[in-house]
Amino acid sequence: MNTPFRSKTSLVALAVVATIGLGALGFFSYQAMTVVPATPIAPPPTRVTTEGGLTIVTLDETTQTISGIQSEPITASSHPVEHLAYGSVLDVQGLNDLSTRYAMAQADSAAAQSAASASGQEYERNLALFKANQSVSMKVLQASQVTWNTDKTKLQAASANIQSIRNSALQQFGAPLAGMLGAPDAALLHRLLSREDMLLRIVLPLGVDVAAPELIAVESSEHHRETAQLISVSPQVDASTEGRAYLYRAAAILPIGSKVVAYLPLPTSTRPRLLIPEAAILWFAGQPWTYVQIAKDRFTRRPVADQTPYDNGYLVSAGFESGDRVVVRGAQLLLSEEQRPPITASSCKDPECDD
Structure with a gap:
């Protein structure tokens, strides 16, 4: 007969347990939602x-x-x-053209010389015969004289052409290089034309009392120094620069027209x-x-x-x-x-x- 009472007691107990469980769940949920202060992070070391x-x-x-x-x-x-100077790498195509023209002019002159010599001898022989016994006619004598005169004129023209080419070389490249045209043992000219050596024009600024040294150092954009040797005074200058210009040779492969820096040793102690x-x-x-x-x-x-x-x-x-x-x-x-x-x-x- 106590069964209804026990059932009611059990329901009350379950209700109490459920109430306690919900309260605990709410408490922990609140704790989870509470913002926990962050731990400060040390700044990275300043470099x-x-x-x-x-x-x-x-x-x-x-x-x-x-x-x-x-x-x-x-x-x-x-x-x-050292004293600084500036310059450029010259194109030697003009020198090559002059060298070729000079060789052709020499060949023409040699041919004209041979022709003039032969025709001169022919004229002298005809003249001797004409004076001796009239075995050579006046017409033949005159014809040989005309031929000789023509050959002498051709020889003079060939000689003038050689001198003209030499003068052009003098005006563009100076006396030493002009004097090498046609020479069989012109080693420097051969090295320049074959690009084994480069031809440089170095300009010493105005107001600098420094004679052109025999040897200088030149440097291109790669910052590598090369030794350059003096050839002569340059008969031409760059219109964009002022100063005394000199021609140098350097055993280096440099682009035509490129600029170079020259270092001139001064006669002072190191x-x-x-x-x-x-x-x-x-x-x-x-x-x-x-x-x-x-x-x-x-x-x-x-x-x-x-x-x-x-x-x-x-x-x-x-x-x-x-x-x-x-x-x-x-x-x-x-x-x-x-x-x-x-x-x-x-x-x-x-x-x-x-x-």
């Missing part, structure tokens, strides 16, 4: 700093190895004091200067720079001012010291790191933090 007016790029040794950054020391050495290798040169904002490693993990960029191109590099006399380590690999990477905008760290990773 670019400014100290004493210098911009310093800091890279640990591991990063340097991975990036392939390498440096090497520079040392002072004695180099002769002075110590530093050679910055070309691999260390970085062009930025229109001027050359190089990165110097001032510590194991610190680099700074310096301008390469007051420089003189020399043997795949630049000679400098200021701004650097012997023993400075310049970056020869990875300079562009350092510049990119230096120019990179600063990274700002956020205090949390949730996108809602940006609101």
